[in-house]
Amino acid sequence: MSSRLAAAVGLLVVGVAADVWSTHLAITSGEFVEGSPVGRAFITRFGPLRGMLLTKAFGMAVIGVPVAVAGGTRRLVATLMCGGIGVLSLLAATRNLLLVAGYWA
DSSP: OOHHHHHHHHHHHHHHHHHHHHHHHHHHHTOOOOOOHHHHHHHHHHOHHHHHHHHHHHHHHHHHHHHHHTTOOHHHHHHHHHHHHHHHHHHHHHHHHHHHHTOOO
């Protein structure tokens, strides 16, 4: 495994963990509003944890399929999918924490 792919997988794990934890915190505080229509549908249908994981998988497909169709290598596709969803998950966790703190309307 290349160092970039390993870093992207690490970013994915940290991002997903932070997003799940901060979403749980936001839901228990009554401040959570899902920003994504896909995420809202998955969370409503499958519950918070499974819905969030399905949303991450859907996001990985949205990132990976165009790169694969454009001729990207499997390693490049995997790196972009993991890194992209990791970064987006960290951004969602930051948003959730700002919601709970009262800094996000």
